[in-house]
Amino acid sequence: MSGSAFHEFKIHYSETENFAVGDSVTSDFISAGGHLWIVHCYPRGMLEDDLEHVSINLELLSPCSTINTIFQVFLLGKDGVPSFSHEQKSVDVFSTEACIGGWDQFLERSVIESIYLSNGWVTFPCNIIVLGADTIAVPPSNxxxxxxxxxxxxxxxxxxxxxxxxxxxxxxxxxxxxxxx
Known part of the structure; x- marks a missing residue:
């Protein structure tokens, strides 16, 4: 089944000052394409190598065989206007073996703090597009x-x-x- 969902993931960024590497803030449940998803934001990165970056991951919660997705994340500027300057987009195949996608180094923390932090908050608008099965029947080669x-x-x-x-x-x-x- 195909479908999409848009989710504004707001994080009280200033409350994550004491987070350790690997600590995350999790979005609400998101329903897209007949499946349940959540977004994880790691303000201090997922791994020690990611310490200076924010990591963002999309996790599939529903059991499935194979799902093709497009995951897009951008930021809202201090003025609340969408900024695509640091937009990331990935095309991933999710399955029971691979249920997480995204970026270990989405964006440097210093960039987020200087450009996108507004009154202690940062907003990551997320778009999840679930692509259905091949919609064009391909005839056998004769x-x-x-x-x-x-x-x-x-x-x-x-x-x-x-x-x-x-x-x-x-x-x-x-x-x-x-x-x-």
Missing amino acids: IGRDFGLLLDGKVGMDVSLIVKGETIQAHRAILAARSPV
Whole structure:
């Protein structure tokens, strides 16, 4: 099933000053494409290498086989206007084996604190798009049979060759593709 959801993930950033690496703030439950999701924000990063960055992850909570998604996160400026300067977008395949996607180093903390922090709050608008199963049925490849029907039939023949007094109908595109002349 396909579908999407938009969620404004607001974090009281100043209350995360004493967070350790790996501590997170979690969004409310988000329903998109018939599945349940949550967003995790790690203000001090997920791992020691991420300490100077904010990490953001999308987690699938619903059991599933395979789900193709597009996950987009951007920020609201101090004036409340969306800013796409530091937007991140990922295309992920979620399954029971891989139920988390996102970024270990979404954005440097110093950038968030100087540009996006407003009265102690930072807002990460998140867009989750769940792509359904392939919507275009792809027919099996029968190109040999199809070319045979094309050559046997007279439809679309646009060239006449006269060889030893006999007229032979042909397709200009096939002659061009197959002839060195």
